[in-house]
Amino acid sequence: MKVAVKQIYTSVACNRVPEIADWNRDGFICYGASNAVVIYDTNLKGQDPLQVLSHHCSKVNSVKWLQKSDTCTELLSCSADKTAAIWTLNNGTWKVTSQLTGHNDGVTCINGVYLDADDLMVYTGSIDSTVRVWERKNGTTAHKQTINLHSGLCLTLHAHILPIANKPILFCALDDHKIHIFSEEDEYHRVHMLVGHEDWVRGLDVVGVDDNTIMLASASQDTYIRLWRIQSHEDKTVEGIKVEEKVFQAYGIKWSVKLDAVLAGHEGWVYGVQWQKVLDKANDQPIYRLLSSSLDKTIIIWQPESHGGVWVESVRVGEVGGNGLGFYGSRFGQDAFMGHGYNGSLHIWKLDKETNQWQPSVVVGGHFSGVEDIRWEGQGRYLLSVSLDQTTRLHAPWNRPDGGGAEWHELCRAQVHGYDVCAAASLSAARFVSAADEKVLRVFRAPHNFLHNFRNIVGEALVGEDDAGPEGASVPSLGLSNKAVFSGEEHTSGDDNDGYFVPIELTEPPTEETLMQNTLWPETHKLYGHGYEVRCADASADGALLASAARAALAAHAAVLLWDTSNWQQIQKLVSHNLTVTQLAFSPDSRRLLSVSRDRRWTVFQRIRDSNLFEIAASTDKTNGIHTRIIWCCAWAWDGSMFGTGSRDGKLCIWSKADTTSDSTLRDYSLLGKPLEVPNTSITALTFAPLQRESQILAVGFESGVIRIYNFDSIWSLLHELDNSAAHHLTVKRLFFRPPRKDSNKELYLASCGSDHFVRINNIILS
Known part of the structure; x- marks a missing residue:
């Protein structure tokens, strides 16, 4: 069997630092996302415009395009892993052609200039109080010089080719509020300092004005932008009086510096400036x-x-x-x-x-932070994701009006919370439950305005839009709960007007501003019962039951709570585990509930006939458990005939009902075939493909960020591996195949999320 993978959707924010994004003349934006570099083709329509490049082992701090006059085939990146990299586009693939290593601490800023067609100077600034100069000549990159700043810190730097001399000049903004100018005579040394800003300078850019003049713009935390004119110096005397000018020497030429303008228009710290010459x-x-x-x-x-x-x-x-x-x-x-x-x-x-x-x-x-959980809506029409960035987001395909095909986007931000959100469960097309770093579970219902806009954008109605429901939701000042807003009362509240909901008509995915303010779902219930922070939740396929579990160090706190979703009453406490339950999964027929825990055990609870109550049907203990470390994940096969458990010891076990078993705790469950053993890694996520066939197809996620597709037929065979650029570069947290759709002609859509802030959907094509 052959497996091909097609990238459908990649969702990730850029890192929250200055100079993390750049845009070139060909329409490509590059930005740093966690430890990866992402290239965004703004001209691409109707498919995923993002390409992910995984190379650095720690957070990317800055990325810069290297722009030649006509093309742009190279970029620079630097990272908290103490290295920088030069990337080159070769036959449509981006590769690291030079890795710049040598700094003793994280590299925070980077810049480069071409000396001619291919020779290049690169400058890197680091927390280790140095600026390093690198030179690429004839395709070989070498470290040229280390500029020691003693105890100073380079906040940003910019290089430019000085006119007349045709050699590079380097501007470094240090933490003394000054801009230090370096030029090269044998080696780089400081030739001048620009004084005037009263706080840290965070942005620099240079533009060539004419054959002997350049303009430098500097942006500072003192809220001002200063424009400096640097030109070749001529001694001027006005009737015997010498005009006072700041003069410095570089490359044997005298240069004069004069402050051209101070721009005051911002009221906060100014982080970035860029020139444009048209x-x-x-x-x-x-x-x-x-x-x-x-x-x-x-x-x-x-x-x-x-x-x-x-x-x-x-x-x-x-x-x-x-x-x-x-x-x-x-x-x-x-x-x-x-x-x-x-x-x-x-x-x-x-x-x-x-x-x-x-x-x-x-x-x-x-x-913009680790994504802890994802859930498909029952018919696969949208995907929910929850994250440590304290938001719950909803992703769905936008059918472009220009006939460009379906393009996935974030369509609403149902919850903006005060706590890190760690788990979600989908109850129906218009209801979900989320759990955050608190003892409460919160129930949300889709408002009328969202249902209307979803139909406009996706072209499918989720449920009948009954007019009785709330129009939208808003978060009151100092509040954590989304309050329902009903039609006709949008502007009645005078005191709570920050971030107040206004219904909007959308025909395309919303902008960030709209997402933040006008796409919240009202909260309908809070579920109290856990003594510690809730860690995981799952809803039965019929939507009638919800199971949840919290952080625990004792058996009493590790109980799984069962809730009746018709009246939100807690109906049962299922006691089996001694430590935190890490994952819960209802079987497809809603009759069994599987739990796995940090105590290295799994338990299957069986529904008692004609009731909503459950009892223990099977569990492992020290004598018959295969796993020797924490069990991180579990999943049922789509026909409910078997389930899998994956753990920190790199073992993946498949269990199914046996005809006979002598073990009293396992009752009628037994291990199927041999466990899959992957040494030196942790299995953190798994899911079964929704296929009707003799053998099972599984997607397995690892702590390393890779995802592997296996075929299981009592023996394991690896079909495909998605590497760190195609899957994730930090722990894979969750995997789910999209529920089968009537119109989907057997397409397998695999959704994944990870600690690297990414939510991804890949089409797995089996042949």
Whole structure:
């Protein structure tokens, strides 16, 4: 049997640091997401536009395109793993062509310039108080020099080819509020310091003005942007009086520096600046624009009033309300610009040529912290994900009106919470339960506005939109519960107007601002009963029962609680385990409940005939348990004939009902075939494919982030492996195949989530 894998959907936010995203002239955005570099093709429609490059072993701190005049086939990345990398595009594949190692601590900033067609200078700044210079000549990269900053810290750096001399000049913003200028005579040394900012400088960019002049823009936490004009120096005397200028020498040429302008328009720390040089077709003169982003939730485009006039803001966009904290950076694109926000979100504004207005456009997004759990809706129409970033998000396919096919997007953020969310269970098309780092489970119901917009975007009705339900939901000030908002009362509340719900009509996926404020689901119930933080939950296939378990060090606290979803009463406490239950799974017929625990045991509870109560049907103990470490995961086969358990000792066991068994605790369950043993790793997620066939197809997720597809026919055979770039680069937390659909012609959609912040859907094609 052959297995092919097609990437359907990748959802992830960018890391929450400045200079983590860059946009090149070909329309590609690159950004750092956890330890990976993601390349986002903004021109691609109707399929997944993201490509994931896994290489670094720790958080990526900065990525930069290396732009040649016509093409862009290289990029730089640096990471907290003390290394930097040069990536090169070769035959459609991105590969690391040079790994830059030598720093003693995390590398925080990186920049590079081409000296000619292929030779390259790269500069890396690190927490180890050094800036390292690397040179690539004739395809070989070597470390050239270490600039010691003594106890100083380089916050950002920028390199540019100095005119006349045609050699690189390096600007470093240190933690003394000054910008230090370095040039190379045999080796790099400091030639000047720019003084003026009153707080840390966090953004630098340089543009060439003419044959002997460059302009440097610096953005600072003092809320100001300063523009410095650097040009070759001529001694000027005005009637015998010498004009005072700051002068420095580089490459045997005298250069004068003068402060051209101070731009005051932001009210918060300014993190990013970028120049754009465009040609004014009317008079064939270049126009200079400057893009700046700030924590005051705004992005501004600055432009001189007329040629050489006063700098004024020509465009100002941003976020209103919500729980964001502004922008970490921004970049120009083709007739567009992009900002990346405090919550890792990407925002793109495009210029509408007819109205000459900047409009927000549909963009990719995702979680900015580890994703703990995912759930398909019963018919596979959407996927829910919950994360340590304190949100619950809903992903579904958008059928593009231009006929470009289905494109998956985040359609709503049903819950924005005050605690890290760790588990979810889907009850019906319009109801789900989530559990966070608290003792309570919360029940949510889809509001009318969401159901209406879901039908507009996806083209399918989830349930009948009864008008009696709430229109939407809002979170009151200092509150954790989503409060229902009914039709006609949207604007009645005067005191609670922060982040207040406004119903909106959507025909395409919502923007980040809309997601944060207008897509919450109202909370209908809170379930109290656990003595410690809830860790896992599962709902029966018929939606009638919910099981949940909490963190525990004693048998009394490790009990599984059963809830009746018709009235939300707790109906039973199932006591079997001694430590935290790590996962729960109802069988497809809703008649059995499987639990696995840190105590290395599993238990099957059987439903008592004609009731909603359960009793222990089978369990393992020290004598018959195969697992010697924590059992992390469990899953039922789609026909309920067998189940699997995976553990920290790298063992995966399949258990099924046997005709006879002599063991008293196992009753009528026994091990099927031999366990799959994968040494030196932990099995953290597993799921069975929904297929009617003799042997079973399983997807298995590992602590290393890889996902393997196995065939099990009393013996194990590996069919395919998804590596760290195709699957995850940190622990795989959950795997689920999409429930079979009437129209799906046997397509297997595998959803996965991991500690690396990613939610992914892959199409597994068997032949």
